[in-house]
Amino acid sequence: MSYPLELKDVVKRFGGLTATNHMSFEVNDGESLGLIGPNGAGKTTIFSLIMGEHRQTSGEILCNGEDISSLPTYARIGRGVCRTYQIPRPFSEMDVLENIRLGLMPNNLWQMLTRNPDRYREIELALSVGFSEDDLHRHPAELSMGDLRKLELARTLATDPSIMLLDEVFAGLTAGEIAQIAELINKKRAEGMTLIIVSHDLRSLEPLIDRAIAMNHGSIVAEGSFAKVMADPDVRASYLGGE
């Protein structure tokens, strides 16, 4: 059986540091998986490995049964996998619509030259993540952290993904903004999107996931329902310290 995304015995070493230590897990179709763990547990490294921003030292990453380990990032995105970043990375001198335009672009120079941008789809995406019409021509410097996260979600959604990796989507947001992003994630879940969500905000994360994996020192500490994982003594120790 093939999964939308599967990691098999993945190891990543940065010099003497093992950031990912023989990790194996899979995500089911339409599932929302929470990846939790203390700072430095290796959660973001997993995302970077899945996207091909870093190459694993050993192991395999499979997408719908296909080994994507040697593919460049754009080819992985072409297969429907995409991610957001802990710190949003907008194009600073472009407005909201132009930022989204990048995500909608075909990876083909000739089409980039000859075809006009799809303005309707750009606006549709911007409005779908909660921007108002007044925001469409705002530049990143004029946006709040919540808006920057929405912008990143819109640009990522523009690549037409089937699997989204969301890295610390709630970091630096107000309660209202968290509710807005959570609603958006729930909408995507209802549409059948496969999700992996990394968050330190466990309270906000809990209602958004079907299953959780707790990590520490690059390894899986516990796996299962959110309640089961949080009750695990090793997980509690990794968050709180001690034995």
Add this chain to the structure above:
Amino acid sequence: MGIRWQHIALWLAFIVFMLALPELVSKGTLRTIIFANFLAIFAISWDVLSGRTGYISFGHPFLVGIGAYTSAILSYRFGFPIAASIPLAVIATMIGGTLFFLPALRIRGSYFALVTLAFMELMYQLVQVIRPDLTGGTRGMSGIETITRGAVNNYYLSFSLMIIIALAMWLVMKTRLGTALSAIGMNEESVRGSGLDTTKLKLAAFMIAAFIAGLGGAFYVHYLGSIAPRALFDINFLFTIIVAALIGGASTIIGPMIGAFFLTFLLEYLRPVLPGAERYFIYGGIALILYMYQPKGIYEVAKQGWSRLRAARAGAGP
């Protein structure tokens, strides 16, 4: 593409003004403008690569030099007609551009700038020692066939070339390709994260820049009628190209053109007052003040001035 009639009207007005210029100014001034036209071509080429993608090239004369030397050697040594030597020179420059591109796969920032500077210096040395019977060694070549004669004809030729390149680049930069190239300069990782192959995009920028530099270099050598390594592979020539693009306004098409004209005329008008290298102090000082005031260059200063004027007019209205 976002082209408005005001843009087209402004371009047309500029072209009409420039075409009428030989009737309005002296031949000496025309010769100065010819240099400004060529400098604008080189600055546009630099801007396509460095102004957009953020890969700062310190070796642009390397590309200009390949174009100039190839066309000069083919026509002067092998008797090729200019109509053949120029296209071949452009192809040679694009091959050189591919070499130039290789470091960009791995490095960026100041490291990339230094590697490109090394390309220029390497070319300077190689031209003198490898086959000086072809390149003319340190002395270069003179008596190279020219395309046309006289200040007016050369003015029209250089202006036509410059305006065709500028308009073509203006149109290209209005497309999504232009947006993607500018996006690389803002955040290359995010472009990659948007599902785009940045290697392919950067190669496109390098090829376009090499095409323009090669074309400009080849026409330039057939205007001058002579070529020498120190005149081309020179740090002053390099900085004049870069400063023209930056002082005018990088990441725009009109900016490098404004910068090229501003610099050429500034240096020319300073010549009677300061005949030596001191002129460069003045031009360095002006560039510095302008950067401190507005890092986006003269074009941005003009744009802001125009907006303020419009706002003031609107405020004064009924």
